Amino acid sequence: MPARHWWYDDRAPVCVALKTKAGINFVIHGDRNASVRAIFLQGVAASLDNNRFLLAALRRGGDVSDVCVVAVDAVGIGGSVAPLDAREYSVARSARDVRDVLEIVNWSRAHVVGHSMGGMVAMEFAASHPDRVASLALLSTTAHRRALDYVPRAAAVPNGLRLLSARSPADRARVDVAFHFSRHFLFAPVRVPTKATGTRGRPSPSRVLAIPGY
Numbered sequence: 001m002p003a004r005h006w007w008y009d010d011r012a013p014v015c016v017a018l019k020t021k022a023g024i025n026f027v028i029h030g031d032r033n034a035s036v037r038a039i040f041l042q043g044v045a046a047s048l049d050n051n052r053f054l055l056a057a058l059r060r061g062g063d064v065s066d067v068c069v070v071a072v073d074a075v076g077i078g079g080s081v082a083p084l085d086a087r088e089y090s091v092a093r094s095a096r097d098v099r100d101v102l103e104i105v106n107w108s109r110a111h112v113v114g115h116s117m118g119g120m121v122a123m124e125f126a127a128s129h130p131d132r133v134a135s136l137a138l139l140s141t142t143a144h145r146r147a148l149d150y151v152p153r154a155a156a157v158p159n160g161l162r163l164l165s166a167r168s169p170a171d172r173a174r175v176d177v178a179f180h181f182s183r184h185f186l187f188a189p190v191r192v193p194t195k196a197t198g199t200r201g202r203p204s205p206s207r208v209l210a211i212p213g214y
Contacts, residue, residue: 023081043116
């Protein structure tokens with residue numbers, strides 16, 4: 001399979017779009033027999049389409065001919081089934097869905113990348129199936145939430161108001177970044193390895209997105 005077809009961009013088709021028996025939608029980018037295998041799990045209300053930015057960043061990072069990424073729509077999101085039974089919407093159920101996806105692609109292990117709610121699912125999956133996790137990447141997530149944690153903090157109110165008034169995907173992206181990442185993290189220097197120079201600087205997300213108030 002030509003490597004150029006596995007990249008998500010707006011001009012090239014994805015490799016394969018499939019569903020589990022339980023109705024979970026997922027997409028395979030690349031050759032599933034590649035030696036580097038990763039599964040991406042998104043946050044709540046985010047479809048697998050959100051991965052286009054991560055996939056584009058991977059492409060810019062170097063050769064991806066031996067990399068395969070599987071992106072999953074969680075239950076009730078994107079192209080996945082949306083059960084009427086509220087009990088179906090659980091981290092444990094989503095972890096089982098990850099297992100089912102790995103069975104379909106015939107992977108014994110994979111690098112598991114989870115963002116926000118997807119990170120909770122990733123941790124649940126790692127705890128239940130540690131032998132199937134090659135590595136675990138957790139982005140802006142938590143292992144536990146108390147009832148008190150759901151009470152909005154004063155600092156979140158301005159971003160909440162911006163979210164309600166967002167009129168474009170770019171506006172929504174700026175607010176999402178501000179919600180999920182601290183100002184210190186966004187402005188921290190980032191060094192990216194390159195073949196030619198060893199390392200080079202990269203602008204932080206805040207500078208690229210020009211988040212209001214940052």
